[in-house]
Amino acid sequence: MLITCPYCGPRDVIEFTYQGDGNRERPQPASQNLDAWNAYVYDRLNPAGDHNEIWQHSGGCRAHLRVVRNTLTHEIRSTTFARGGHKAEGRS
Amino acid sequence: MAEHQLPERLSPLEPDYHLGSHGNFEHGVDVILSETRPGSILQLAAWPGEEKRLIEVIRKVTGLALPDGAGGGVSSSARAVFGFAPGKFTVVDEAEGLAAAFAGVITPAIGTLTDLSHGRTAMRIAGPKAEWVMAKFFAIDFALPAFPLGAGRSTNHHDIFAQIQRSGADQFDIYVFRSFARSFWKALCHASEEVGYEVQ
Ligand SMILES: [Zn+2]
Numbered sequence: 001m002l003i004t005c006p007y008c009g010p011r012d013v014i015e016f017t018y019q020g021d022g023n024r025e026r027p028q029p030a031s032q033n034l035d036a037w038n039a040y041v042y043d044r045l046n047p048a049g050d051h052n053e054i055w056q057h058s059g060g061c062r063a064h065l066r067v068v069r070n071t072l073t074h075e076i077r078s079t080t081f082a083r084g085g086h087k088a089e090g091r092s
Numbered sequence: 093m094a095e096h097q098l099p100e101r102l103s104p105l106e107p108d109y110h111l112g113s114h115g116n117f118e119h120g121v122d123v124i125l126s127e128t129r130p131g132s133i134l135q136l137a138a139w140p141g142e143e144k145r146l147i148e149v150i151r152k153v154t155g156l157a158l159p160d161g162a163g164g165g166v167s168s169s170a171r172a173v174f175g176f177a178p179g180k181f182t183v184v185d186e187a188e189g190l191a192a193a194f195a196g197v198i199t200p201a202i203g204t205l206t207d208l209s210h211g212r213t214a215m216r217i218a219g220p221k222a223e224w225v226m227a228k229f230f231a232i233d234f235a236l237p238a239f240p241l242g243a244g245r246s247t248n249h250h251d252i253f254a255q256i257q258r259s260g261a262d263q264f265d266i267y268v269f270r271s272f273a274r275s276f277w278k279a280l281c282h283a284s285e286e287v288g289y290e291v292q
Contacts, residue, residue: 007162007178008246012231015247059248061177081178083140 001074006081007061015059021045022052022066048072054082103127104213104273110291114281117288122221125280126292128214128265132190138179138203145202150183153193165242167259174244174257179203182244182255182267184214213273215280218263221287226264228283230254236261252276 001013021044027036045051053067064082069075103109105127113121138146147158156166156173158181165174170186183190191207198205217225223234229249233239236258244257252275255267268276281289 009162011247014231059251059253060246061180062246063178 001076003055003057003065003067003076004079005057005060005063005065006079007063008057011057011060015057016065017056017058019054019056019064022054050077055079101129101210103129104270105215105277108274108278108281113288113290115285115288117290120288121219121290122287123217123219123225123284123289124292125277125284125289126216126218127277128216130184130186130214131188131209132183132185133208133212133214133267134183134190134194135206135208136181136183136194136198136203137206139201140179142202143179146179146181146198149194149197149202150181153190153197154183154185159242163243163245165244165257167242167257167265172257172259172265174242174255176244176246176255182257184265184267211270212267213270213277215266215268215273215277216259216263217266217280217284218260219287219289220262221284222262222264225280225283225287226256229279230256234264249276249279 002010003013003016004010023045024040026040027033031037049070049072050068051071053069055065055067057063057065065079066082067079068077070077109127136146136150150173151157154171154173156168156171158164158166158173158175163175165172172184173181175181191205194205226234230247232245232247239245239258241258241261244255246255248254252268252272257265259265
């Protein structure tokens with residue numbers, strides 16, 4: 001599986017670290033909404049198909065990336081920097 | 093500040109640094125390996141949006157003009173600079189004291205400066221089989237069109253993180269953690285045996 005880092009170009013998946021589901025919406029740190037925290041920690045879509053994910057190019061430029069990966073074919077549909085242009089979700 | 097004496101730096105490669113020709117060199121030496129021992133190895137990082145200002149600071153201090161684009165770089169005989177991550181650059185000088193030259197010029201509003209002069213070891217591989225040997229270590233394209241002169245790459249070899257700059261058409265400079273440097277050097281020598289190598 002190759003992931004095309006927006007900075008480094010196509011690299012083997014071994015250079016990357018999976019940082020989790022990119023659909024999570026982190027509640028404000030002070031939030032006491034237990035349902036929102038429960039959803040953030042436990043609820044996952046687990047789709048058979050395109051999936052929003054956060055990856056880090058840990059063995060390269062170390063940037064955090066938003067990746068759309070097809071869970072059936074492992075096709076990488078898109079990669080962008082997690083920083084900027086996205087709502088504050090996942091880890092970045 | 094010429095009176096400012098830094099401790100003498102010892103090479104971590106010393107016990108396994110054997111000058112001369114080795115391996116299968118009867119038909120010629122196809123790569124030359126060496127430790128370049130730069131006096132200064134710095135990592136500069138710009139805050140988001142401050143990249144252009146940092147690049148301008150690098151040009152003023154080193155005289156090296158970074159080309160546009162990810163991983164772009166340039167080197168002269170004494171100095172080198174290349175991008176290794178978004179907004180981050182490695183700057184190398186043959187002489188010690190480059191950190192002092194940047195201090196005060198990289199203001200807190202622009203970014204940060206980390207002096208890695210004692211934390212990295214620089215090795216050079218040069219020769220007609222340099223691309224071949226490098227390709228055995230790293231899963232990246234070393235061909236000149238994909239990895240142009242002066243450009244930098246961040247990658248790793250079995251968890252030994254490496255920054256690589258192409259400093260010549262058939263020459264690469266590799267920066268690795270000093271604590272892993274001897275292990276990597278020995279691997280580099282082993283990988284070069286088949287083509288014949290000379291340590292200079
Ligand atoms: Zn990268």
